[in-house]
Amino acid sequence: SQQGEEDPQALSIQEGENATMNCSYKTSINNLQWYRQNSGRGLVHLILIRSNEREKHSGRLRVTLDTSKKSSSLLITASRAADTASYFCATDSYGNNRLAFGKGNQVVVIP
Amino acid sequence: DTEVTQTPKHLVMGMTNKKSLKCEQHMGHRAMYWYKQKAKKPPELMFVYSYEKLSINESVPSRFSPECPNSSLLNLHLHALQPEDSALYLCASSQGTGASTDTQYFGPGTRLTVL
Numbered sequence: 001s002q003q004g005e006e007d008p009q010a011l012s013i014q015e016g017e018n019a020t021m022n023c024s025y026k027t028s029i030n031n032l033q034w035y036r037q038n039s040g041r042g043l044v045h046l047i048l049i050r051s052n053e054r055e056k057h058s059g060r061l062r063v064t065l066d067t068s069k070k071s072s073s074l075l076i077t078a079s080r081a082a083d084t085a086s087y088f089c090a091t092d093s094y095g096n097n098r099l100a101f102g103k104g105n106q107v108v109v110i111p
Numbered sequence: 112d113t114e115v116t117q118t119p120k121h122l123v124m125g126m127t128n129k130k131s132l133k134c135e136q137h138m139g140h141r142a143m144y145w146y147k148q149k150a151k152k153p154p155e156l157m158f159v160y161s162y163e164k165l166s167i168n169e170s171v172p173s174r175f176s177p178e179c180p181n182s183s184l185l186n187l188h189l190h191a192l193q194p195e196d197s198a199l200y201l202c203a204s205s206q207g208t209g210a211s212t213d214t215q216y217f218g219p220g221t222r223l224t225v226l
Contacts, residue, residue: 042203045214088154101155
């Protein structure tokens with residue numbers, strides 16, 4: 001099955017700075033999604049980018065997708081303490097309801 | 112209502128116990144999922160129900176038994192678990208149309224400890 005892999009896996013930044021995390025995957029995808037998970041809680045969907053899109057914005061989030069390199073990045077601008085969480089990318093193939101999650105990035109925003 | 116609820120929040124059980132995890136959604140979603148998540152790891156898919164029928168079983172041991180009584184409910188029956196089964200169990204749902212924009216909504220999870 002496909003597996004996204006993020007790099008770096010741990011990031012500690014000051015409030016107000018930007019946070020960038022990456023994700024790579026191995027096979028063709030239908031779309032790529034990013035989820036956030038606060039400690040010990042469920043995942044929250046952040047943004048979805050389709051395979052034919054290269055960049056997408058949602059509020060302070062910017063996602064890029066490079067299908068030729070099989071990679072994606074998530075940028076959080078002007079970070080806040082509330083952005084402290086783990087961030088996972090997840091890849092999806094056509095219509096099989098099966099998401100493959102990457103290893104995740106732990107982001108700590110220091111007030 | 113865009114919420115997926117899970118009960119109980121925490122569960123401690125012995126290896127000989129039988130227990131059940133419950134999940135409920137009222138968004139009209141037709142796909143429901145069980146995931147297992149160990150600490151500092153990504154969620155691992157266990158089962159997928161599509162239109163109340165089991166469509167994916169990711170080679171999960173038979174001590175985990177899923178059940179989908181109706182389109183809003185999903186259960187996970189547990190029996191003779193091992194300590195290594197201790198984890199956060201997440202339920203999710205999605206529209207289930209198979210469309211490329213089908214995103215999943217997650218519940219808060221059940222923290223399971225097997226003694």
